[in-house]
Amino acid sequence: xxxxxxxxxxxxxxxxxxxxxxxxxxxxxxxxxxxxxxxxxxxxxxxxxxxxxxxxxxxxxxxxxxxxxxxxxxxxxxxxxxxxxxxxxxxxxxxxxxxxxxxxxxxxxxxxxxxxxxxxxxxxxxxxxxxxxxxxxxxxxxxxxxxxxxxxxxxxxxxxxxxxxxxxxxxxxxxxxxxxxxxxxxxxxxxxxxxxxxx
Numbered sequence: 001x002x003x004x005x006x007x008x009x010x011x012x013x014x015x016x017x018x019x020x021x022x023x024x025x026x027x028x029x030x031x032x033x034x035x036x037x038x039x040x041x042x043x044x045x046x047x048x049x050x051x052x053x054x055x056x057x058x059x060x061x062x063x064x065x066x067x068x069x070x071x072x073x074x075x076x077x078x079x080x081x082x083x084x085x086x087x088x089x090x091x092x093x094x095x096x097x098x099x100x101x102x103x104x105x106x107x108x109x110x111x112x113x114x115x116x117x118x119x120x121x122x123x124x125x126x127x128x129x130x131x132x133x134x135x136x137x138x139x140x141x142x143x144x145x146x147x148x149x150x151x152x153x154x155x156x157x158x159x160x161x162x163x164x165x166x167x168x169x170x171x172x173x174x175x176x177x178x179x180x181x182x183x184x185x186x187x188x189x190x191x192x193x194x195x196x197x198x199x
Contacts, residue, residue: 071139071162071169072126078171079121087113095165095175097183110174119145119153127157136163136177 078089091099091107098107107113123144130138139160145153162171165180 067131067137067169068126068129068139071129071137072124072141074169075126075141075160075162075171076124079124082117083120083122090173093170094172095163095170095177095180095183097180098172098175100183107174112174119147122146122152134164136161137169138162 074093078093081087081089087108088104090113091104094107121143125142126139127142128140132138139162141158141160142154142156143158145155147153160171162169163177164170
């Protein structure tokens with residue numbers, strides 16, 4: 001009897017300890033699980049934040065490594081600004097003799113500028129070019145036009161003459177190279193005259 005009672009007590013103690021041990025193990029597992037899930041949620045939130053940063057990062061413009069890239073970028077910029085009724089892009093593509101003599105306000109009164117194009121250039125790509133020394137080039141472009149009604153027209157092999165002037169490539173709308181050469185000659189003569197006076 002004594003042994004049976006003793007054995008029952010031992011079993012009760014083991015059972016009670018087992019419940020305590022199992023309870024502790026379950027508590028540890030729950031804490032670890034909650035801890036892992038919070039870590040996971042942190043990782044997920046960090047991933048989401050990273051993805052948002054990537055989405056919000058501005059598009060890096062194409063690096064202008066060739067003359068063709070540079071000309072395309074200059075022409076595209078002027079046409080993009082023109083789409084939003086900003087003629088300053090055209091003004092910046094004129095020769096110096098015109099911009100030195102005419103303000104931007106005066107420029108806006110030129111006939112070629114007051115006439116709004118029938119369609120906007122929505123895309124411009126330089127397909128090929130032929131260089132003349134380093135002061136001018138003939139370029140062949142493909143352009144996409146869109147009129148006020150949304151009709152799209154694609155034109156290819158459109159030839160343009162561009163000039164390297166004041167350390168950039170320009171496509172003049174109003175000014176012409178002949179008068180710029182005369183203007184350059186006058187500046188050169190004035191510089192020479194001032195040098196003779198200094199001597």
